[in-house]
Amino acid sequence: MSTIKHENVTCKGGTVLLHTNAGIVHGVKPAESWAGYLYWLLQVPPFKPNRMLMLGYGLGTVAELTRKIWGNDVACLGIDVEVLETYPQDTVVREDAFYWIKDGKAFDKFDYIVVDLFKGRNVEPRVFTDEFLGNLKSNLSPEGLVSIHFIGAELMNQENKELIEKYFKVDRIKTVDTSWVIFLKHSENKAEYSIN
Numbered sequence: 001m002s003t004i005k006h007e008n009v010t011c012k013g014g015t016v017l018l019h020t021n022a023g024i025v026h027g028v029k030p031a032e033s034w035a036g037y038l039y040w041l042l043q044v045p046p047f048k049p050n051r052m053l054m055l056g057y058g059l060g061t062v063a064e065l066t067r068k069i070w071g072n073d074v075a076c077l078g079i080d081v082e083v084l085e086t087y088p089q090d091t092v093v094r095e096d097a098f099y100w101i102k103d104g105k106a107f108d109k110f111d112y113i114v115v116d117l118f119k120g121r122n123v124e125p126r127v128f129t130d131e132f133l134g135n136l137k138s139n140l141s142p143e144g145l146v147s148i149h150f151i152g153a154e155l156m157n158q159e160n161k162e163l164i165e166k167y168f169k170v171d172r173i174k175t176v177d178t179s180w181v182i183f184l185k186h187s188e189n190k191a192e193y194s195i196n
């Protein structure tokens with residue numbers, strides 16, 4: 001596994017730059033208001049994924065950014081009720097992610113799972129439930145990593161923290177603007193807990 005790690009995201013002259021311990025590896029120049037969209041960069045995995053799952057595929061942005069950073073051979077399985085565009089490397093299933101992830105739907109485990117399930121500005125409330133977190137855990141490979149994107153610090157309340165910690169260990173938390181991306185590992189794995 002590579003040792004490249006995300007360190008920071010900055011903006012210079014309208015271009016968003018993703019910094020790693022290997023230097024700046026990617027810059028994007030969104031056409032309009034970038035501030036609310038930086039979370040896409042935060043969801044790029046800190047390693048090259050073998051099997052990537054994205055619950056909430058949308059435009060496939062995170063999968064495409066992952067390829068820009070880790071190579072074109074990365075393929076993603078996307079699940080979304082309302083797919084807007086797909087990239088050729090990706091397989092996309094048009095289904096409710098909460099039904100799809102139930103036991104028995106996925107036959108192989110994933111080493112990187114992106115959870116980006118939104119209705120407008122609101123995260124799907126079913127994300128913070130025992131059923132969904134338990135299903136996520138059973139689809140994650142032993143060394144795998146989950147990232148969950150949500151908006152609003154109030155969702156990191158004690159109740160949700162305790163719920164998450166029943167299933168996972170918090171590895172790191174990244175915030176940008178009002179977006180939070182929380183990274184989770186299996187409880188027995190070593191965590192690198194940090195907030196920035």
Ligand SMILES: C[S@@+](CC[C@H](N)C(=O)[O-])C[C@H]1O[C@@H](n2cnc3c(N)ncnc32)[C@H](O)[C@@H]1O
Nearest residue numbers: 056058059060061062080081082096097116118
């Ligand atoms: C913020 S967008 C995802 C952006 C995407 N990750 C990307 O990289 O472009 C949120 C997505 O969640 C999807 N979504 C919301 N509820 C869902 C559900 N129950 N099952 C599957 N997809 C859902 C929406 O259709 C929308 O495309």
